[in-house]
Amino acid sequence: DAKTTQPPSMDCAEGRAANLPCNHSTISGNEYVYWYRQIHSQGPQYIIHGLKNNETNEMASLIITEDRKSSTLILPHATLRDTAVYYCIGKTSYDKVIFGPGTSLSVIP
Amino acid sequence: DTGVSQDPRHKITKRGQNVTFRCDPISEHNRLYWYRQTLGQGPEFLTYFQNEAQLEKSRLLSDRFSAERPKGSFSTLEIQRTEQGDSAMYLCASSTQGEMAGYTFGSGTRLTVV
Numbered sequence A: 001d002a003k004t005t006q007p008p009s010m011d012c013a014e015g016r017a018a019n020l021p022c023n024h025s026t027i028s029g030n031e032y033v034y035w036y037r038q039i040h041s042q043g044p045q046y047i048i049h050g051l052k053n054n055e056t057n058e059m060a061s062l063i064i065t066e067d068r069k070s071s072t073l074i075l076p077h078a079t080l081r082d083t084a085v086y087y088c089i090g091k092t093s094y095d096k097v098i099f100g101p102g103t104s105l106s107v108i109p
Numbered sequence B: 001d002t003g004v005s006q007d008p009r010h011k012i013t014k015r016g017q018n019v020t021f022r023c024d025p026i027s028e029h030n031r032l033y034w035y036r037q038t039l040g041q042g043p044e045f046l047t048y049f050q051n052e053a054q055l056e057k058s059r060l061l062s063d064r065f066s067a068e069r070p071k072g073s074f075s076t077l078e079i080q081r082t083e084q085g086d087s088a089m090y091l092c093a094s095s096t097q098g099e100m101a102g103y104t105f106g107s108g109t110r111l112t113v114v
Helices: none
Strands: A009-013 A018-023 A032-038 A045-050 A061-064 A070-075 A084-091 A103-108 B005-007 B010-013 B019-024 B031-037 B044-050 B053-057 B065-068 B075-079 B088-095 B109-113
Touching: A009 A018, A018 A032, A018 A084, A018 A103, A032 A061, A045 A061, A045 A070, A070 A084, B005 B088, B010 B019, B019 B088, B019 B109, B031 B075, B044 B065, B075 B088
Parallel strands: A009 A103, B010 B109
Antiparallel strands: A018 A070, A032 A045, A032 A084, A061 A070, A084 A103, B005 B019, B019 B075, B031 B044, B031 B088, B044 B053, B065 B075, B088 B109
């Protein structure tokens, strides 16, 4: 699994876009970038994943740089319910998910 | 089938006692995973099953820990002779083989050893 690095914490104003960065400079060609989040006292929740192209779903957008060494998870209009720890993970489709410490996002009213 | 269920949600036990947790995965998911999470840390992988076969065990899974998935459906995680260091959230997740859309996690069992 690729080692990923994320800032330990971030703040975002409610209603604004939250941009969560992740560095994964050692990611290999067949490893996808996955994002999960964990709201306090709940299990982690899958958000999105991508390989090379940018991806968007109902929860978020994932922007992956052309060299695949970093990516950004975008929550377009952050709400208080988006306050959580966000995990960026590099893995192949058959690897198990290995979590790092993640980024603690606080959405501020 | 509304998701991954874990039982109990909370367990308080005295040091030295045995405890068992249960996980019911999403019915069509053939892979089941156990993780442990302590305060302020990300979840740590413990073990996983494909159907009834236990395919991988982390070094974190000492000989006091045992996991089973006897019929390839629900799974149990037993901790024998609990220690205070076993206090943590125990999370279960399930997926289909080669799942691209990620794991579905349960809400976890919080164990407190006193």
